[in-house]
Amino acid sequence: MNSWAQVYLPPIDSSFNFSALYLKHSSTGQNVALPIKDEYRMYVCGITPYDATHLGHAATYITFDLVNRYLTAMGKKVHFVENVTDVDDPLLERATRDGVDWKDLAQSQIDLFRGDMSDLHIIPPQYFIGAVEAIPLVIDAIQGLQKKNAVYAVDEDLYFTVHSDLKFGSRANLSQEEMLKLSAERGGDPARSGKHDPLDALVWLHERAGEPSWPSILGQGRPGWHIECCAIALSYLPVAHKEEFLIDIQGGGNDLLFPHHEMGAAQATVLKGKEYARLYVHAGLIGLDGEKMSKSLGNLVFLSTLVSEGVDPMAVRLALISEHYSLDRMWSHERLDTAIQFLDRLRLLMSRPEVAPTKTVVQKVIDALSNNLDTPRALEVLREWCDETESGMTGGSAGELSRAIDLLLGIAI
Numbered sequence: 404m405n406s407w408a409q410v411y412l413p414p415i416d417s418s419f420n421f422s423a424l425y426l427k428h429s430s431t432g433q434n435v436a437l438p439i440k441d442e443y444r445m446y447v448c449g450i451t452p453y454d455a456t457h458l459g460h461a462a463t464y465i466t467f468d469l470v471n472r473y474l475t476a477m478g479k480k481v482h483f484v485e486n487v488t489d490v491d492d493p494l495l496e497r498a499t500r501d502g503v504d505w506k507d508l509a510q511s512q513i514d515l516f517r518g519d520m521s522d523l524h525i526i527p528p529q530y531f532i533g534a535v536e537a538i539p540l541v542i543d544a545i546q547g548l549q550k551k552n553a554v555y556a557v558d559e560d561l562y563f564t565v566h567s568d569l570k571f572g573s574r575a576n577l578s579q580e581e582m583l584k585l586s587a588e589r590g591g592d593p594a595r596s597g598k599h600d601p602l603d604a605l606v607w608l609h610e611r612a613g614e615p616s617w618p619s620i621l622g623q624g625r626p627g628w629h630i631e632c633c634a635i636a637l638s639y640l641p642v643a644h645k646e647e648f649l650i651d652i653q654g655g656g657n658d659l660l661f662p663h664h665e666m667g668a669a670q671a672t673v674l675k676g677k678e679y680a681r682l683y684v685h686a687g688l689i690g691l692d693g694e695k696m697s698k699s700l701g702n703l704v705f706l707s708t709l710v711s712e713g714v715d716p717m718a719v720r721l722a723l724i725s726e727h728y729s730l731d732r733m734w735s736h737e738r739l740d741t742a743i744q745f746l747d748r749l750r751l752l753m754s755r756p757e758v759a760p761t762k763t764v765v766q767k768v769i770d771a772l773s774n775n776l777d778t779p780r781a782l783e784v785l786r787e788w789c790d791e792t793e794s795g796m797t798g799g800s801a802g803e804l805s806r807a808i809d810l811l812l813g814i815a816i
């Protein structure tokens with residue numbers, strides 16, 4: 404499906420030094436440097452289109468946009484693919500609850516999501532792929548797993564044998580007990596009888612009465628969620644056959660690490676015979692005023708609501724990066740107000756004819772980002788520059804700093 408509009412990326416002077424980008428690898432909790440090379444491959448899990456775009460979504464996509472921007476500013480090519488799970492149980496359940504056609508609900512939310520991503524200045528993926536359009540790829544992937552004897556049927560549903568991947572469990576690095584618990588909470592069916600292992604993952608759901616399905620060599624049905632991302636990533640990213648890993652970064656919110664990313668990685672590893680992602684990177688979740696933000700509590704904050712109230716999406720972006728991406732963190736009106744004031748202050752000072760020196764400021768922002776996207780440190784550097792400019796220091800270029808903030812942080816001043 405169509406992605407959203409390309410984002411303008413200002414140039415940056417080649418005299419700045421970009422060191423290797425360190426990111427926190429979820430499997431070990433350690434910060435790991437991406438090796439310096441010409442091209443990177445990043446897959447980020449997209450939305451299930453029924454509640455776009457709440458601030459948790461926004462925080463996740465901003466995080467991987469910062470990765471994309473850093474590597475792009477280094478002069479590297481970033482292959483970036485994102486999916487949309489435009490047929491799945493939660494979408495169908497919401498459509499039934501609201502008495503709307505599931506396709507109309509998905510389309511309206513995807514349109515909203517594209518607009519929100521543009522408002523947030525997220526660089527669009529080269530490929531933005533829906534589950535429905537990927538069904539032929541999913542069928543191919545399942546057939547590939549069948550050839551490796553990694554698929555079996557329960558009734559007429561098809562399951563992936565997780566232990567056909569000898570490294571199953573190594574990405575999320577959780578105990579069996581924790582995996583069983585999270586599987587049950589996050590769309591798995593560990594209690595279903597007939598499965599060889601309670602964690603085995605559904606790859607093809609045989610048609611259910613009243614639900615959409617597609618004809619296939621596997622029988623009439625629809626794809627499972629994990630195999631969808633695996634098939635899209637392996638088809639649309641130029642997988643690195645000569646490297647140790649198929650792709651560089653698998654990203655998403657931290658509630659996707661298990662089972663979703665573990666399953667996708669296991670399936671890809673069985674299909675291709677090598678480890679899937681170099682790094683599994685996860686963004687923290689966003690709460691509201693001390694509580695978890697969730698559908699069930701009904702306290703989701705949507706970007707489009709804030710924008711319709713007149714809030715500048717750049718202030719939302721600034722507020723969301725004011726704490727570290729990997730932490731679960733709280734949204735509040737105070738946090739937004741602080742960001743609005745900071746943005747106003749930056750804009751006002753950037754319009755002065757004389758500003759404090761900017762070269763070292765830009766380099767410090769780059770250095771902060773290279774250290775696992777340390778945006779709080781980057782913003783601290785900018786606040787120091789504001790103080791210096793207000794105190795009358797001169798010798799900088801507002802244009803240089805403004806372009807760097809736009810390019811590296813995605814905030815148009």
Ligand code: ZN
Nearest residue numbers: 448449632663
């Ligand atoms: Zn995914």
